Structure formats: C-alpha cells, structure tokens
Amino acid sequence: MRTTIKQIAERSGLSVPTVSRILSNKGESHLLATRERVLQVARELGYRPNMSARAMRQGRTGTLALLQSGTDQARSLLPAELLAGLLAATAEYDLHLTVAAVPDARLTDQGFMPKILREWSADGLLINYNADIPKAMIELIQSHELPAVWINSMQSADCVYPDDERGGQEATERLLQLGHERIAYATMEGVGHYSDSARRRGYDAAMQRARKSVQHLIVFRHGNVGQESLTNANIEILKGSQAPTAIVCYNTQAVQATIHLATAAGVSTPRALSIIGFCVSPYEALGIRAIDTMVLPELEMGWSAVRMLIRKIEEPHISNAPLPIPYRFEGGWTTAPL
Amino acid sequence: MRTTIKQIAERSGLSVPTVSRILSNKGESHLLATRERVLQVARELGYRPNMSARAMRQGRTGTLALLQSGTDQARSLLPAELLAGLLAATAEYDLHLTVAAVPDARLTDQGFMPKILREWSADGLLINYNADIPKAMIELIQSHELPAVWINSMQSADCVYPDDERGGQEATERLLQLGHERIAYATMEGVGHYSDSARRRGYDAAMQRARKSVQHLIVFRHGNVGQESLTNANIEILKGSQAPTAIVCYNTQAVQATIHLATAAGVSTPRALSIIGFCVSPYEALGIRAIDTMVLPELEMGWSAVRMLIRKIEEPHISNAPLPIPYRFEGGWTTAPL
DNA sequence: CTGAAAGCGCTAACAA
DNA sequence: TTGTTAGCGCTTTCAG
Numbered sequence: 001m002r003t004t005i006k007q008i009a010e011r012s013g014l015s016v017p018t019v020s021r022i023l024s025n026k027g028e029s030h031l032l033a034t035r036e037r038v039l040q041v042a043r044e045l046g047y048r049p050n051m052s053a054r055a056m057r058q059g060r061t062g063t064l065a066l067l068q069s070g071t072d073q074a075r076s077l078l079p080a081e082l083l084a085g086l087l088a089a090t091a092e093y094d095l096h097l098t099v100a101a102v103p104d105a106r107l108t109d110q111g112f113m114p115k116i117l118r119e120w121s122a123d124g125l126l127i128n129y130n131a132d133i134p135k136a137m138i139e140l141i142q143s144h145e146l147p148a149v150w151i152n153s154m155q156s157a158d159c160v161y162p163d164d165e166r167g168g169q170e171a172t173e174r175l176l177q178l179g180h181e182r183i184a185y186a187t188m189e190g191v192g193h194y195s196d197s198a199r200r201r202g203y204d205a206a207m208q209r210a211r212k213s214v215q216h217l218i219v220f221r222h223g224n225v226g227q228e229s230l231t232n233a234n235i236e237i238l239k240g241s242q243a244p245t246a247i248v249c250y251n252t253q254a255v256q257a258t259i260h261l262a263t264a265a266g267v268s269t270p271r272a273l274s275i276i277g278f279c280v281s282p283y284e285a286l287g288i289r290a291i292d293t294m295v296l297p298e299l300e301m302g303w304s305a306v307r308m309l310i311r312k313i314e315e316p317h318i319s320n321a322p323l324p325i326p327y328r329f330e331g332g333w334t335t336a337p338l
Numbered sequence: 339m340r341t342t343i344k345q346i347a348e349r350s351g352l353s354v355p356t357v358s359r360i361l362s363n364k365g366e367s368h369l370l371a372t373r374e375r376v377l378q379v380a381r382e383l384g385y386r387p388n389m390s391a392r393a394m395r396q397g398r399t400g401t402l403a404l405l406q407s408g409t410d411q412a413r414s415l416l417p418a419e420l421l422a423g424l425l426a427a428t429a430e431y432d433l434h435l436t437v438a439a440v441p442d443a444r445l446t447d448q449g450f451m452p453k454i455l456r457e458w459s460a461d462g463l464l465i466n467y468n469a470d471i472p473k474a475m476i477e478l479i480q481s482h483e484l485p486a487v488w489i490n491s492m493q494s495a496d497c498v499y500p501d502d503e504r505g506g507q508e509a510t511e512r513l514l515q516l517g518h519e520r521i522a523y524a525t526m527e528g529v530g531h532y533s534d535s536a537r538r539r540g541y542d543a544a545m546q547r548a549r550k551s552v553q554h555l556i557v558f559r560h561g562n563v564g565q566e567s568l569t570n571a572n573i574e575i576l577k578g579s580q581a582p583t584a585i586v587c588y589n590t591q592a593v594q595a596t597i598h599l600a601t602a603a604g605v606s607t608p609r610a611l612s613i614i615g616f617c618v619s620p621y622e623a624l625g626i627r628a629i630d631t632m633v634l635p636e637l638e639m640g641w642s643a644v645r646m647l648i649r650k651i652e653e654p655h656i657s658n659a660p661l662p663i664p665y666r667f668e669g670g671w672t673t674a675p676l
Numbered sequence: 677c678t679g680a681a682a683g684c685g686c687t688a689a690c691a692a
Numbered sequence: 693t694t695g696t697t698a699g700c701g702c703t704t705t706c707a708g
Contacts, residue, residue: 002458002483004701015679020703029677046483051459052399053701055390056684062459063436080416087439094453098401098436101425115432120340121389145340145384256594263601342685353695358687367693391685394700 003045012041023049063096064309065122067114067141069129078128081280082151085302086126093310098122102137117144124309128152130193147312149320151305154194157319158312160305164195167294167327168202171248171276174292174329176210179338180246180274183207184237186218186258187250196250199278203248215244220257238265238273245338249277255291270336281330290332297325341383350379361387401434402647403460405452405479407467415468419618420489423640424464431648436460440475455482462647466490468531485650487658489643492532495657496650498643502533505632505665506540509586509614512630512667514548517676518584518612521545522575524556524596525588534588537616541586553582558595576603576611583676587615593629608674619668628670635663 005023009016014034022030022038041047055061066086068078078099090097100116116122117140125148127141133153141148150159168185175183185203187196207214216237237243238261249255255277259269267273276292308320343361347354352372360368360376379385393399404424406416416437428435438454454460455478463486465479471491479486488497506523513521523541525534545552556572575581576599587593593615597607605611617631646658 005703006701016701017680017703018678020701021678024703026703031677034677048456048458050394050701051457052390052393053684054703056388056394056686057701057703059684061390078418078421083416083437084439087437088441091439091453096436096438096453096459098434099421099425100434101422101429103426115429115434118386119389120386121434260598260601263598343687344685354685355687355696356694358685359694362687364687369693372693388685391700392687394684394702395686395688397700 002050003042003047004050005047007045008038008041008047011045012037014038023047061096061121061123062094063098063122064090064124064126064306065116066097066099066126066128067116068099068101069133079280079296079298081296081298082128082302085299086306087302088299089303089306093306095123095306095310113140117141117146122146124148124313126151126305126309147309147316149305149309149312151301154322157322158308160301160308160323160325162195162296162301163324163326164198165202165205166324167278168199168248169206170202170327170329171199171278171294172203172206173210174276175246175248175274175335176206176212178246178274178335181212181338182215182242182244183212183246183248184216184218184244185214185248185250186220186254188253188257189219189221191250195278199248199250218247218258220254234261235265238262238267243267245272246274246276246335249275252277252279255279270334274335276335278327290334292332292335293330294327295330297328301325340388341380341385342388343385345383346376346379346385349383350375352376361385399434399459399461400432401436401460402428402462402464402644403454404435404437404464404466405454406437406439407471416466417618417634417636419634419636420466420640423637424644425640426637427641427644431644433461433644433648451478455479455484460484462486462651464489464643464647485647485654487643487647487650489639492660495660496646498639498646498661498663500533500634500639501662501664502536503540503543504662505616506537506586507544508540508665508667509537509616509632510541510544511548512614513584513586513612513673514544514550516584516612516673519550519676520553520580520582521550521584521586522553522556522582523586523588524558524592526591526595527557527559529588533616537586537588556585556596558592558599572599573603576600576605581605583610584612584614584673587613590615590617593617608672612673614673616665628668628672630670630673631668632665633668635666639663 005016005019009019012019014037018030018034019038020026022035023042051062086097098116098121100114102114125141125146127148128151130152148158152161153159154161172183185200187200204214218234218237220234247258249258255275258275262269262273269275276294278296279291279293280298281293281295304323304325308323311318311320343354343357347357350357356368356372357376360373361380389400424435436454436459438452440452463479463484465486466489468490486496490499491497492499510521523538525538542552556575558572585596587596593613596613600607600611607613612630614630614632616634617629618636619631619633642661642663646661649656649658
C-alpha cells in the first residue's frame with residue numbers, strides 16, 4: 001500500500017502534524033533530530049505525498065491546464081517550443097501542466113464541453129486557440145470563474161501574443177538598411193491567421209515610411225498543382241527586370257518555397273536575392289547554412305503566459321494588460337547588402 | 339464560493355449521498371422527480387465536481403501522465419499526431435492527460451526527479467523517450483510502483499512502437515514490384531535513432547530476398563555546408579549511369595533533400611526517379627502533389643498506448659506483450675513503374 | 677517545539 | 693428509494 005504520513009508518524013513515534021510540517025517545509029522550528037528522523041523514515045518507506053489530499057485541503061490543485069484548439073490537423077498547432085516554455089515554467093513554479101484539446105469539429109457544438117471545464121481540477125487555464133475563437137466559447141470561459149490567460153490571441157486583457165506587426169516592420173527595415181528597394185512579401189495561399197495580415201501590415205508600414213512602393217506580393221499555392229505550372233507562375237517575378245532583390249517570408253514553408261523558386265529561376269541567395277523569414281528557429285535548409293530569421297519567441301511566450309496566469313490565480317480580480325512579445329532577429333546567411 | 343454537493347443537498351432538501359449518487363449516475367434507483375430536481379439545482383448553481391475530493395475517496399486521480407524526453411530541441415520530440423492520439427484516447431475514457439518533460443540536460447542527473455514522479459498525482463505513466471533511456475531511469479520507473487507503458491521504445495513488455503523494420507521492407511517491396519532494381523536508401527547524417535537502422539534493415543532484407551544488390555546509401559548532411567559542395571557531393575549519384583531509379587527516404591527531411599537534389603540534377607519525379615518516404619503524412623512538397631508515404635501511425639500508437647495503460651492500471655500484475663504498430667502506406671504521385 | 681482536534685468534498689457501506 | 697455514519701490523506705488552527 002502507498003505510504004502515508006500517518007505511517008511515517010507511527011514509525012518515527014511522532015504525531016501526524018509534525019511529520020506533515022517537516023515534509024512540507026513549514027516552519028523551521030523543529031529539532032534537527034526529529035527532522036532527520038522523519039526524513040529518514042520517509043525515504044525508507046518511499047513516501048510520496050498524495051496530491052489529491054493536499055489539493056483538497058488547500059483548495060489548490062497545483063495544476064495549470066492548457067486548452068488547445070484542434071490537434072486533428074497534421075500541422076502542429078501546439079508548437080514544440082511553446083510547449084517547452086510552458087513545461088519549463090510550470091516545472092519552475094512546481095506546477096503540473098495538463099493538456100486538453102477541443103477538436104475543431106466540436107468547436108461549434110453547443111453541448112460540448114471538455115472535461116477540464118466540467119470539473120474543478122486545475123487552478124487556471126491557458127488557452128491556445130489558433131483558429132478563430134467562437135464567441136460562445138469566450139463567454140463560456142469568462143463565465144467560468146477559472147482564471148484564464150490567452151496565448152496567441154489578442155483580447156482586451158490577460159493575453160500574451162507575438163508582436164507580428166512590429167516583427168514584419170523590423171524584418172523589412174533590416175532589408176531596407178541593407179540598401180534594398182524592391183522588397184516583396186511572400187506568403188502561402190489560404191493562411192487564415194491574423195499573423196499573416198499583421199506581419200504584412202508591418203511590412204507595408206516600413207515600406208511607406210521609407211517611401212518605397214510596396215512590391216510584388218508573392219502567394220505560393222500549396223503543392224497540389226502540377227510542378228510546372230506552379231514554378232512558372234512565380235518564376236517570372238524573379239526573372240523580370242523589376243524583380244525583387246529581397247523577400248520577407250511569412251513562414252518556414254514560404255521560405256522553402258522561395259528557395260525552391262530561386263533555385264529553379266537560377267537566382268542565387270544571398271548574392272542576388274536576400275531572404276528573411278519568420279521561422280521557429282534559424283532554419284537550416286538544404287544547401288543553405290541558415291536562414292535570417294525573425295524568431296517567434298515561443299519559449300518566452302510560454303513563460304510569460306504561465307507567469308501571468310499565476311498572478312491571475314493569486315489576484316483573480318486584477319486584469320493584466322495585453323502583453324505583446326517582440327520577435328528576436330537571428331542572423332543567418334541569406335541576406336546581403338544590395 | 340465554489341458550489342459543493344452539500345449546497346445542492348440543502349437547496350433541494352435531500353441528503354448529500356443522494357445528490358452524489360444522482361450526479362455521478364450511480365444506481366438508477368431514484369425517483370425521476372428527485373433526479374430532475376437535483377440536476378436542475380446543480381445546473382442553476384453551476385456545479386462542478388471537485389476532482390481532488392473524488393480522487394481521494396476513490397483512490398484514482400483520473401489522470402494519465404506523459405513523461406516526455408527533452409523538449410529543448412527545436413525539432414518536436416512530441417509529434418503532434420501522437421499527442422492528438424493520446425488526447426483523443428484519454429478524452430474518450432474520461433481521463434486527463436498531464437505532460438511532464440525531463441530536460442535532456444537533467445536526464446543523467448542523479449538527484450533529479452520530475453514532479454510527477456515525486457508525488458501521487460496520476461494513475462499511470464506514458465513514457466515517450468526518443469533519446470536512449472539511461473538504465474537508472476528505467477529502474478527508477480520500474481521501482482516506482484506506478485503502472486507504466488513505453489511509447490516508441492522496445493522493452494520486454496508494456497510497450498508500443500512502430501514496426502520500422504517491416505515498414506522499411508514494405509516500402510522497398512513496393513518499389514521492387516514496380517520493376518525497380520536500383521533502389522537506394524537515403525537518410526540524414528547523424529540520425530541516432532534506432533528507427534534509422536531498423537528501416538534500413540528492412541530495406542536490406544527486401545533487397546536480399548529479391549536478389550538485388552543493396553544500392554547507394556545516400557547520406558545527406560545538414561545544411562551547414564556551402565550550397566555548391568553539398569549538391570555536388572550527391573548530384574553525381576543521380577547523374578551516373580548506375581543511378582538509382584528509386585529511393586526510400588528515412589524521413590521528411592530526406593525527402594526534401596532528395597527532391598531538391600533531383601531538381602538540381604535535372605531528374606524528374608516520378609518519371610525518372612520514384613520516391614517513397616517515411617513522413618508524418620502524405621507530404622505536399624512544392625511542385626509535388628503528394629509524396630508516396632509510409633505513414634507513421636502516431637495517432638493509433640497514442641490510442642494503443644492509452645488502452646494498454648488503462649489495462650495495466652486495472653491489472654497491474656499482468657504484463658502486456660510488446661505491441662508493434664504497422665506502418666500504413668498512403669499513395670502519392672512520386673512513384674511510377676520503371 | 678509538538679500534539680489534539682477539526683474539516684476540506686466526496687462516496688461506500690450499511691441502515692431505515 | 694433515501695439517509696446516517698464514517699473515512700480517504702492532508703494541513704490548519706489552537707492548546708500544551
């Protein structure tokens with residue numbers, strides 16, 4: 001049977017509360033001898049505290065829950081780095097992280113509610129919805145009394161999100177500073193996420209401030225068209241006399257597409273074409289050392305979200321200002337002065 | 339304050355156990371009237387059961403824990419599909435999933451133990467270690483009394499893993515059946531995972547059974563060499579008179595590399611070069627509709643692992659036979675008869 | 677510095 | 693069909 005405090009108390013000839021205090025480091029006012037004895041016995045018996053009991057007594061579960069939008073797509077909606085940040089931060093504050101997904105299909109179901117929202121089993125909620133959040137869901141969560149922080153989503157309060165607009169602007173400014181004038185923005189067809197328009201807004205703003213005209217918007221279609229047509233559709237842009245000398249790419253996929261395109265067009269990077277991309281980390285493409293990257297600060301975002309949520313749990317009625325996380329530039333080998 | 343069963347009992351003029359029984363569907367022997375009344379009041383007060391209390395009483399937390407090896411690398415060691423499978427399965431059985439990571443750096447630390455192992459807060463353990471598992475860790479977990487199932491790892495019992503050898507063999511056999519004779523195996527430099535050697539063993543076996551000589555092993559180096567040298571290093575293989583007409587690729591990265599290489603060498607797919615890759619899902623590369631893929635059955639693996647663990651929790655002393663999960667072939671547009 | 681008593685919210689066993 | 697009693701393991705008073 002599992003070892004309990006009571007057993008340790010009996011074995012060491014002390015009372016239950018004494019053992020409890022020592023094992024949970026409450027009050028240093030204990031004889032060194034008793035202390036040692038208790039710890040020794042606990043070790044011998046392989047004691048591990050029953051967190052359910054502790055939680056019930058203290059009114060805190062010691063758990064944060066991540067409510068994650070549909071993971072039924074192949075592409076990871078829960079980026080590894082974000083998860084890493086959440087895990088590191090929760091571990092740091094001695095909390096557990098439980099993950100709950102709301103399948104996209106059920107997102108609009110009226111009746112559906114994930115287990116985590118039907119019960120008291122976490123102290124707070126981290127919400128990472130990449131898709132648009134149904135209004136009903138937002139209200140549900142707000143009426144739910146559980147402290148919550150939004151990740152990757154702009155709300156009026158209690159949210160943490162990457163500063164995409166500023167990121168797009170900074171990427172473009174870097175290229176401008178290198179002397180580039182014809183700078184394009186490249187993205188993938190059908191990206192519904194607000195980050196695409198936000199980065200593009202930043203790009204537009206930088207171009208306008210520099211009094212350069214906004215250049216070719218390159219939109220890559222996903223692969224389900226024939227090899228020839230796809231390549232030819234964009235290849236002219238890179239070969240024309242007004243071809244861009246630099247491109248800001250929306251994501252890793254767009255970077256890959258751009259490189260592929262450049263290879264096919266016989267345009268070499270960075271000699272004739274500079275590239276900055278929004279990637280998870282300085283991406284090593286084939287034949288390329290590393291991409292100049294605006295790194296999405298997922299790790300930091302995870303940490304910030306956890307810290308904000310902990311604050312929220314401690315002071316539920318104070319709402320936190322939205323926290324934009326700046327992108328970090330990491331140099332690679334894909335940009336050069338014009 | 340949070341609504342409790344007691345409050346519902348008072349409001350509805352019934353006793354606490356009656357309310358408890360109705361709310362947790364125990365025993366159908368209740369008057370319809372009382373039933374309705376209780377449910378009504380519960381709804382009004384927004385009742386949600388306190389899982390800590392329930393867990394303490396029942397000796398079950400209703401939680402499975404995923405112990406995950408270091409997430410400090412950029413590459414996701416927790417594939418989205420696996421997580422999706424685990425989440426779907428735990429939701430199906432009305433269980434929570436908590437995720438705990440052991441940072442690679444601390445993997446060998448003697449003193450280090452993740453919170454989840456220091457406490458009683460889960461009913462069972464799902465272990466997903468991609469790196470080699472230190473022996474000490476295995477023993478620790480085995481001595482830990484908590485029912486455990488290994489994912490992606492071959493143990494003597496209680497484990498679920500993809501059948502890489504058979505997968506490699508099947509991929510190769512498909513190409514042989516298409517009439518190919520010069521078939522290569524392509525992988526990335528420095529892959530430490532056993533899946534590489536297992537798939538390769540399967541490839542070797544298929545080739546030997548067909549009495550074909552094992553062909554060119556193509557090893558792509560990661561991008562940190564100049565574009566020229568990398569391409570040239572492998573390009574000769576595809577241009578030579580004994581060039582392979584088909585390639586089995588270890589992973590998505592190797593597929594990308596192969597396509598890039600083929601593009602550069604002027605070899606078209608699938609006309610002159612067939613490709614089968616081990617990818618997460620039929621990968622849409624640029625200019626390619628979809629890769630012929632041996633799909634890693636991560637979703638199923640997640641489900642199987644959860645089912646096995648639940649069995650293990652119910653009957654801790656019965657050990658489950660290792661469960662190899664077969665790969666699933668999904669056709670694309672990158673293979674053709676010779 | 678330590679112990680006795682009480683109770684967190686829930687459910688299982690038994691009694692009515 | 694419902695109520696009474698008891699107790700899961702732990703921590704928090706408060707008393708000694």
